[in-house]
Every structure is written in structure tokens, then in C-alpha cells.
Amino acid sequence: MEQLAVPPQVMRRRVEEVLDLMGIARLRRRALRTLSGGEQQRVALGAVLTSSPRILVLDEPTSALDPAAAEDALSAVLRLVHDLGATVLAAEHRLERVVEYADRLVVVHEQRVRDGKPAELLRDAPLAPPVVELGRLVGWDPLPLSVRDARRAAGALRSTLAGVPARVAPVVPGDVRDGLLARGVVVAYGDAVAVRDVDFAAAPGEVVALMGRNGSGKSSLLWALQGAGPRRAGSVSVAGRDPANVSRPEAASLVSLVPQQATDLLYCDSVAAECAAADRGARAVPGATRVLLDRLVGGPGIDDGVHHRDLSEGQRLALALAVQLSGRPRVLLLDEPTRGLDYTAKARLAGQVADLAAAGMAVVVATHDVEFVAHTASRVVVLAEGEVVTAAPTQEALAGSPVFAPQVAKVLAPLPWLTVGQVAGALNGTGVAHG
Amino acid sequence: MATVTAGVTRTRRPAHLLARPLHPLAWWLWALGLAVAASRTTNPLLLATIVAVATWVVFARRTDAPWARAFALYLAAGLAIVIVRVIFRVVFAGNQGTVVLVPLPEVSLPGAATGIALLGDVTAESVLAGVYDGLRLATMLICLGAANALANPRRLLRSMPAALHEVSTAVVVALSVFPQLAESFVRVRRARRLRPVAEKGRVAALRRIIVPVLEDALDRSLMLASSMDSRGYGRRGSRSVVLSRLTAGLLIAGLAGLCIGVYALLDATAPRYLATPMLLAGIAVGVAGLVLSGRSVHRSSYRPDRWRAAECVTAAAGLLAAVAVFATAQVDPVDLYPSLTPLSWPQLPWLALVGIVVALLPATWGQREATLLGIEATPARASRRCCGRSTASSRTSLAATSRAGWSPGGAIRATPHPASSPTPWVSWDRTRWRGSSPTPSRRNWPTAWNNSPYRRR
Numbered sequence: 001m002e003q004l005a006v007p008p009q010v011m012r013r014r015v016e017e018v019l020d021l022m023g024i025a026r027l028r029r030r031a032l033r034t035l036s037g038g039e040q041q042r043v044a045l046g047a048v049l050t051s052s053p054r055i056l057v058l059d060e061p062t063s064a065l066d067p068a069a070a071e072d073a074l075s076a077v078l079r080l081v082h083d084l085g086a087t088v089l090a091a092e093h094r095l096e097r098v099v100e101y102a103d104r105l106v107v108v109h110e111q112r113v114r115d116g117k118p119a120e121l122l123r124d125a126p127l128a129p130p131v132v133e134l135g136r137l138v139g140w141d142p143l144p145l146s147v148r149d150a151r152r153a154a155g156a157l158r159s160t161l162a163g164v165p166a167r168v169a170p171v172v173p174g175d176v177r178d179g180l181l182a183r184g185v186v187v188a189y190g191d192a193v194a195v196r197d198v199d200f201a202a203a204p205g206e207v208v209a210l211m212g213r214n215g216s217g218k219s220s221l222l223w224a225l226q227g228a229g230p231r232r233a234g235s236v237s238v239a240g241r242d243p244a245n246v247s248r249p250e251a252a253s254l255v256s257l258v259p260q261q262a263t264d265l266l267y268c269d270s271v272a273a274e275c276a277a278a279d280r281g282a283r284a285v286p287g288a289t290r291v292l293l294d295r296l297v298g299g300p301g302i303d304d305g306v307h308h309r310d311l312s313e314g315q316r317l318a319l320a321l322a323v324q325l326s327g328r329p330r331v332l333l334l335d336e337p338t339r340g341l342d343y344t345a346k347a348r349l350a351g352q353v354a355d356l357a358a359a360g361m362a363v364v365v366a367t368h369d370v371e372f373v374a375h376t377a378s379r380v381v382v383l384a385e386g387e388v389v390t391a392a393p394t395q396e397a398l399a400g401s402p403v404f405a406p407q408v409a410k411v412l413a414p415l416p417w418l419t420v421g422q423v424a425g426a427l428n429g430t431g432v433a434h435g
Numbered sequence: 436m437a438t439v440t441a442g443v444t445r446t447r448r449p450a451h452l453l454a455r456p457l458h459p460l461a462w463w464l465w466a467l468g469l470a471v472a473a474s475r476t477t478n479p480l481l482l483a484t485i486v487a488v489a490t491w492v493v494f495a496r497r498t499d500a501p502w503a504r505a506f507a508l509y510l511a512a513g514l515a516i517v518i519v520r521v522i523f524r525v526v527f528a529g530n531q532g533t534v535v536l537v538p539l540p541e542v543s544l545p546g547a548a549t550g551i552a553l554l555g556d557v558t559a560e561s562v563l564a565g566v567y568d569g570l571r572l573a574t575m576l577i578c579l580g581a582a583n584a585l586a587n588p589r590r591l592l593r594s595m596p597a598a599l600h601e602v603s604t605a606v607v608v609a610l611s612v613f614p615q616l617a618e619s620f621v622r623v624r625r626a627r628r629l630r631p632v633a634e635k636g637r638v639a640a641l642r643r644i645i646v647p648v649l650e651d652a653l654d655r656s657l658m659l660a661s662s663m664d665s666r667g668y669g670r671r672g673s674r675s676v677v678l679s680r681l682t683a684g685l686l687i688a689g690l691a692g693l694c695i696g697v698y699a700l701l702d703a704t705a706p707r708y709l710a711t712p713m714l715l716a717g718i719a720v721g722v723a724g725l726v727l728s729g730r731s732v733h734r735s736s737y738r739p740d741r742w743r744a745a746e747c748v749t750a751a752a753g754l755l756a757a758v759a760v761f762a763t764a765q766v767d768p769v770d771l772y773p774s775l776t777p778l779s780w781p782q783l784p785w786l787a788l789v790g791i792v793v794a795l796l797p798a799t800w801g802q803r804e805a806t807l808l809g810i811e812a813t814p815a816r817a818s819r820r821c822c823g824r825s826t827a828s829s830r831t832s833l834a835a836t837s838r839a840g841w842s843p844g845g846a847i848r849a850t851p852h853p854a855s856s857p858t859p860w861v862s863w864d865r866t867r868w869r870g871s872s873p874t875p876s877r878r879n880w881p882t883a884w885n886n887s888p889y890r891r892r
Contacts, residue, residue, distance in 0.1 A: 228628040249631040257629050267646045281631035309650065327631060387860035 014050050022046040022076055041065065041073035049080070058090040062097050063340060066368040067403060070097055088262050093342045096129035096371065097211060100146035119143045127343045130371055133420045137427075146313040150411040155435070157423075161415055164310040164426045174204035177241050179362035180225065180255065180331045185234035187220040187386075194220035196386040197234070202331060202362040205351060209377035209394070210366040211404060217386040218366040219260065222333045225298055225364070226257040238331055250281055252327030260335045262320035263308065271311075272304035282327040293322035296352050314345030321352070331362045338369040350376045374398060374406040394418065457496075457797075459586030461746035465492075466582030468753025469794055472760040474576040474701055476771040477567040478781050484791050485756070486513070489581040497584050509580025513573030520569030524561045526553055534559040534778060560775045567773070608659065612652070619651040620644070678727070685724030692717020752796040759790020773860045776788035 022042045041061060048056065061077065062070035078101060080086045092098045099105070105118040107125050114121060119142050122132045131150045135143045144150035180202040187195040195217040202208045210218045223229025225236055227244030234419055236242055238254040246254070259265070266273040275289040282289075294300050296318040308316055317337060325332070334353075338346050346369075353376050357363050367373060373380060373394065380397035382390040383406070390397050399409045399416040409418050417423050466489070473485050490510070497503040541555040623644050696714025699705035763784045766770055773781035 086775065200595050223625075226629065228625065246627070252631040259622075259629065261626070263650070264623045264647050265630055267643045278630070323630065 012400060018046045018049050035131045042076050045076055055087045060092055061090055063093050072165045099129055118145055130420055134408055137420055137424055147407055153203060154411050158412055158415060161426055176201050176203040179203040180238050182225055182236045183234055185224050186232045187224045187230060188232050191277055194386050202364050204360045205357050205364050207357045207363045209373040209380045210379060212383035216383045218383055220334055222257055222335050222366055226255050226333055227251055251282060254329055255331040256324040256329040257333040258320050258324050262317050265320050266308045267325060269307055270305050271302055278323040278326040284326050289322050289326040292325050296322055315319055315339045334365045338367055338372050346372060370404050370406045441513055457749055458746045459591035462586040463582045465753030465797060466578045466752035470578035472574045473571060475760050475764060477571050478771055478773055479567060479570055480783050481787055482570045485574050486577050488791055488794050489578055493581045493800040503584045506580055506584040506745040509577050515568060516573040518567035523563055524565030525557050531560060542770045554608040559778060564775055580760050590880055616652055622649050623647045659871040662711035682724050682727045685720055689717050689721025689724055692720060749797040752794045756790045756794040760787045763787040
């Protein structure tokens with residue numbers, strides 16, 4: 001506003017009004033870097049609002065946030081729409097969060113743009129949130145967009161499914177001594193304890209999801225497990241060896257971590273150079289990483305000479321994954337891999353993770369993405385304040401939880417189905433669902 | 436004692452007594468006044484008084500901001516200056532004087548360096564000369580450190596005149612980008628450890644860090660640029676080329692005049708016509724330039740720092756110290772530069788002393804504000820204030836700290852206990868207590884330590 005030369009009195013008044021409107025008055029003296037994701041998003045909205053715009057354009061307002069923070073940010077946006085009559089145009093991957101609030105939907109697909117009411121467009125849109133897919137599967141009309149609508153329509157489905165036993169295809173994990181075994185891990189930064197005496201295990205062939213709100217110690221635990229992060233106490237062993245105490249190439253053959261910012265790993269100026277560097281670092285056969293990459297993206301879709309910044313998010317993640325897999329680790333750790341991925345990329349990632357696990361790798365995924373967990377993980381570990389709160393099979397851990405339940409579980413509660421695929425399997429009479 | 440909670444006290448206060456951060460410019464004027472006073476004397480008593488005054492005010496008024504915590508560094512740097520100065524005097528400066536402290540042989544350098552002698556008898560005169568000189572420099576540095584600790588640099592930039600607005604915006608952006616850069620550097624370095632090394636050697640390692648960090652920085656700066664653009668930065672009023680050249684010329688000329696004037700004013704040997712007249716002319720030209728170029732910038736300012744009585748008092752207190760020293764130089768210059776040959780105990784010129792002690796005023800003024808008003812700006816400030824408010828409590832906490840540091844039982848554990856333990860007492864190393872049972876009064880130490888303003892945060 002200073003830039004727009006708004007008079008000081010008006011400026012002062014508007015700032016105070018916006019602080020109240022967004023419910024951020026108590027944050028006014030905090031440094032921006034100390035705020036949580038949802039709070040930052042609120043502050044950013046507030047900063048834009050002070051110049052009282054009529055139209056707000058939001059670019060993925062919730063994609064980097066955990067579920068609670070996303071609710072927080074979205075409720076702020078909704079308040080603007082309802083109270084102030086602002087027009088909001090939002091681009092968003094996480095349809096399951098926003099689509100129920102949308103009045104109009106614009107789908108851009110294969111260079112065609114379609115515009116219409118969400119319930120009509122989503123009937124055959126290429127992307128749809130789980131609740132819509134469930135609606136399509138069962139043939140509900142009108143198509144429900146929110147969990148609330150779907151629950152109203154789902155009475156008949158619930159009684160049908162109640163008779164079917166909800167069995168998930170059993171995962172047969174290998175011997176945990178060949179996988180990852182950690183006892184009493186403590187990570188502390190100065191006075192702040194990030195991980196408090198955590199026991200953790202991941203057997204070969206198992207996909208373990210690590211969940212919990214921002215700052216609950218997920219990343220710290222992953223880094224400590226990999227051996228590159230600090231660990232104050234406890235033991236980690238992968239196939240009998242501690243990755244923190246062996247040389248780097250050897251550690252890479254035990255456990256690999258793909259960090260939150262996967263691009264931090266990449267430093268060469270072309271995909272080919274990146275793959276070659278990975279081969280040399282892992283002392284693998286030249287070309288091994290490239291083969292891995294092709295397998296991950298499902299064909300030789302990526303040109304050798306491309307810089308990694310020109311790849312799509314999903315391809316870049318696949319490249320980082322291939323680079324980290326070049327050492328043929330026994331355990332793979334993924335930190336927030338679904339950030340910024342759209343539905344298709346996410347589905348492909350889920351497929352990749354499932355393949356790796358089927359090949360006998362232990363995979364640990366730290367994520368906020370409930371739907372992704374429901375699709376891929378066989379076990380869920382929930383952290384809070386650095387301690388393990390829940391450690392249970394996915395179905396048990398997610399279906400009963402108010403925060404972590406995926407949309408399908410919310411619609412069908414108290415039945416323990418998690419994904420549309422599982423419901424489809426049950427309805428087909430196979431009884432055994434395929435995650 | 437007023438409560439620290441967010442309750443508003445009902446009694447009416449005169450507005451100028453409300454607790455608030457002072458205008459940064461006031462602190463700079465105050466500190467520059469002290470620094471100027473220090474530059475015109477080598478009397479160790481006066482210099483020590485100046486250091487004490489600056490330190491006192493900093494501890495009374497500083498916040499918990501990172502720049503405020505750097506003050507200890509300035510003190511350390513000052514000490515280092517004095518030590519280095521003395522060492523140089525002893526080693527190089529061919530010791531004159533008669534009062535020999537340590538007899539040492541003199542080493543004459545051969546060859547090209549003929550005529551230079553190292554060492555020689557260490558005399559009281561040369562050591563003292565080193566101490567006086569070093570102390571003067573150290574005091575000036577500490578004064579600047581005090582300004583740095585007390586004035587919020589961002590607010591200082593904000594109160595720049597409109598003409599310098601673009602420059603100050605750039606500096607603010609640079610300031611906020613720097614921590615981001617450091618953060619991404621740390622992140623990338625961490626990530627580097629995840630990948631087995633392909634190329635050995637420093638250049639390759641550097642490249643692995645620099646490339647992602649720069650990419651990240653470029654990304655962020657492009658994003659920042661577009662978001663600033665969308666919020667109206669970089670708007671320009673209409674300004675002709677001639678006008679902008681004129682203002683630039685005026686600004687540079689004014690700045691040059693200002694520099695020459697200040698130099699001449701402080702250097703007693705410079706010709707007098709270069710001093711005050713040049714300074715005034717420089718200021719006049721500079722102000723003209725600022726006004727001229729400020730006219731073409733259209734912006735307003737949100738909650739500007741206002742210049743009120745407290746600021747006047749603060750700035751005046753510092754300037755008074757400088758004036759007092761100048762006045763002493765007219766009346767009684769011998770006391771400002773204590774004689775080394777023959778050695779004599781430095782006298783304390785009362786006029787200069789009074790002037791310097793007046794510079795303490797901002798400390799007490801701040802305390803009065805704090806006690807009068809229960810509201811505090813931030814919780815962090817409040818916790819600091821509540822122990823800094825009364826001298827008695829801060830003295831006990833100081834005593835507690837020093838005892839805690841030195842007594843064998845009171846060592847603080849380096850690897851602390853889990854952070855959320857409710858009492859700080861728990862984080863003390865109990866094993867060390869086994870020999871002697873703690874007395875009740877000792878039990879209070881951790882709390883005192885916890886509240887002490889000297890505690891590292």
C-alpha cells in the first residue's frame with residue numbers, strides 16, 4: 001500500500017481490519033519464517049487484501065499444506081467469498097480439498113478447455129477426487145462433490161458392503177533384519193527435541209507411511225535413519241550395518257533418501273550427465289541409472305539432453321528417484337514425494353512405489369497425502385511431537401481417524417474401506433481388494 | 436510492578452511516555468555523539484566512562500533481535516583492538532621512555548630493512564600509549580556497536596527520505612534474501628551427503644553446492660520480482676532525464692561536501708574553512724537533491740516512526756557528550772590527552788565527564804517508560820524487561836550467573852535435557868550435585884539464570 005500511496009489513516013485502518021478479518025491479529029509481531037504453513041498462507045492473503053481487490057487469483061493455495069493448514073487457508077478464502085463477495089479463481093491439484101466449494105469448474109485437458117458446473121464436468125473429467133470416482137462407480141446422480149453429499153447418498157452402498165468382509169490383500173513382508181531396524185532414535189537440535197526415543201522397523205517388501213503434522217519430526221527421523229542427519233542416541237541397522245558408520249557409496253547401497261526438495265540432489269546440466277554421475281558415484285554399470293529412469297517413467301520418454309529444470313514435476317521426481325536408486329539400496333526413504341504432483345503423476349508414483357516394494361525393497365514415505373497413503377502403504381506410523389502415536393496397518397490406522405481418514409472412508413464410515421479400488425473389488429464380488 | 440500480561444492499564448499516560456521502540460535515527464545520533472566525544476580524547480578515564488555508558492544503555496534498552504545480541508561481539512572486538520595495539524607498540528615502535536617494565540634486547544633488522552628495530556626495553560610509556568590509542572579506537576567501535584544493537588536496521592531504512600526509497604527497498608530485499616540463501620545453502624549441503632560422490636576435488640564439490648543454490652536463488656528472485664510487481668513496487672512517477680541527472684549530481688556533490696566537512700571537523704589539523712562551512716554547504720546541497728528527487732516518488736508510509744520528545748532527549752544526550760568534550764578541549768586540553776612524558780596519572784575533566792554521563796539518560800528514560808506502562812510490545816521483550824527493570828533483580832541475576840559459571844557444582848550441562856521439561860531446574864546436571872546438597876538459595880539459581888538478560892537465547 002505504501003507503493004500505491006494510500007493515505008496513512010486509510011492504510012492503518014485497513015491493516016487492522018484485515019488482521020481481524022483473517023484472524024491473524026495475534027500473529028502481527030511474529031517473524032514470517034516462524035509461522036506455520038496455514039498461517040503464512042493467511043498472512044499472504046491478508047497482504048493482498050489490504051489493497052482491497054475485487055478478484056483473487058490463487059495458484060495452488062493448499063498444495064503444500066498439511067490437511068489442517070489447508071482447511072485453515074481454505075476457510076479464510078471462503079470467508080472472503082461469502083462475506084465480501086470477492087471473486088476467487090484458484091488453480092489446484094488437490095481437487096478433493098477445493099472442488100466442493102467451487103461454483104464453476106474449468107478443465108484444461110489436451111489443449112481443450114471446458115467450462116461448466118462441477119457436478120456435470122466431473123462426470124467424465126480426466127481427473128476427479130475419490131468421492132467423485134466413488135460416485136461414478138456406483139452411478140449416483142447427481143454426482144456428490146462433498147463427503148457430506150456422498151454420505152447422504154451412500155446408505156444403500158453401506159448396507160451392501162456391510163456383508164462383504166473387508167480383507168486387504170495380505171502383504172508378506174520379508175525378514176525385518178534384512179530391512180530397516182531402528183531402536184530408541186533421538187534427534188535433537190540444541191534444546192529442541194525433534195524425535196524422542198522412536199523405535200521403527202520396515203521389512204523388505206513393505207511400504208510404511210510416516211504421517212503427522214508439520215514439525216512432528218517426520219523429516220528428522222528420515223534423515224537420522226539415512227545416517228546423513230544428526231542422531232543423538234539410538235541405533236539404526238540396515239541388514240546388520242549402521243548406515244551412519246559406513247562409507248558413502250556403501251551407505252547408498254543400504255538406504256537412500258529422496259529429500260523434500262528433490263532438485264537439491266541434481267546439479268548436472270543434462271539428464272544424461274546426471275545419470276552418468278549417478279552411475280559413477282554408485283560404481284554401477286554405465287547406463288544403469290538411465291535404464292532405471294526409463295522403467296520409472298514407463299518408457300524412454302525423457303530426452304538425454306534436457307536440463308532437469310525443464311522436466312515436469314513428476315519427471316524430475318523420477319529422475320531424483322532413479323539417481324538415488326542407482327546404488328541399489330535395500331531401503332528407500334521418501335520425504336513428501338507427492339508435493340506439487342497432479343493426480344496422474346501421483347498415480348504413477350504410487351505404481352512405482354508398489355513395484356519397488358514388490359521387488360523386495362523396504363519403502364518409507366513421509367507424507368501428508370492421505371489418499372496416497374491409502375493407495376500405497378501397508379502400514380502407517382503417526383508421529384506427534386517426535387513420538388510414535390499410532391503404529392498400525394493402514395486400514396486400521398486411517399479408517400478410524402478423524403483427521404487422516406481418506407474421503408472414501410469418511411463416506412463409508414464405520415466400514416473400513418479406504419479406496420475406490422477396494423470398493424470396486426468388493427462390489428465385483430472378489431472380496432479381496434487390490435490396494 | 437506493572438503486570439506483563441496483555442492487560443491495558445486504565446490510567447491515562449502522556450503519550451510521550453508510552454513504551455515504544457525509539458526512532459532508529461535517534462539512537463544513531465546518540466551513538467555518533469558518543470563516538471565523536473571518544474575520538475577527541477585519549478583520557479582512559481573518559482573513554483572507560485563512555486564504554487560503560489554505552490554498555491549500560493544497550494543492556495537497559497536492547498531488544499531480543501539478532502542484531503542486538505551482536506553487541507558482545509563489539510566488546511570483544513574492542514578488547515582485541517587494545518591488545519593488538521599494545522603488541523604492535525611493544526614490537527615495532529622502538530620503545531621510548533624511561534620507566535622500564537621488562538628489559539628486552541633490541542633487534543636491528545639487517546639488509547633492506549636497515550633502520551627498523553624490533554623489541555627493545557618495554558617501557559610503561561609505550562605500553563600506555565598503545566593502551567590509550569587502542570582504547571580510543573575501541574571506544575568508537577563500541578559506540579557504533581551500541582547504535583547497531585539499539586536501532587532496528589529495517590526501520591532505519593524505512594525512515595530514509597523518499598528519494599532514496601528505491602535504494603532502501605533494494606537493501607531491505609537483499610537483507611531478507613540473505614537468510615533464505617543461507618537456508619538453501621544448508622539444505623543443499625545436507626542433500627549432497629545423500630548422493631555418493633562421483634567426482635572428487637574441491638571444484639566439483641563446490642559446483643555441486645553452488646549450482647542448486649543459485650538455481651534456487653534465481654527461482655526465488657524471479658518469484659519475488661513478480662510478486663513485488665503485482666503489489667505496486669517499481670511504480671515511477673513521470674520524471675525527465677534532465678531532472679534525474681540534476682538530482683543525482685546534487686546528491687553526489689552534497690555527499691562529498693558532507694564527507695569533507697566531517698573529516699575536517701574531526702581532524703584538528705585540517706584548515707578551518709573546510710570544517711563547518713563545508714559541512715553546512717554539503718548538507719544544504721544534499722537536502723536540495725533529496726527534496727527534488729523525492730518529489731517524483733509517490734508513496735505513503737505505514738505507521739512511520741515519529742520523532743518525539745524521547746527521540747529528542749536521546750539524540751541530544753549523545754550530542755551533548757560530544758559538545759562537552761569539544762568545550763573541554765577549548766578550556767583545558769591537557770586533561771583530554773594525558774601526558775606520557777613525564778608519566779602522570781590522568782586527571783578527570785569534570786565538564787567532559789558530566790557531558791558523557793548525561794548520555795546515560797536514554798537508559799533511565801526507557802526504564803521509566805517500561806515501569807510506567809504495563810503493556811509490552813512482544814512477549815520476548817517483556818520477559819527481558821521484567822528482569823532488567825529493577826537494578827536490584829538484575830544484579831542478583833548477574834551474581835547468580837557468575838556464581839553458576841564458576842562454582843564447581845553449578846556447571847550447566849552442555850547437552851540439555853528434553854526441551855519441554857517444565858522447570859529449567861531439571862536441565863541442570865544433577866549428578867554433579869551429589870557431593871554437596873544444594874541449599875535452598877542455590878535452588879533459585881536456575882530461575883535467576885533463566886530470567887537473566889545475559890542468558891543466550
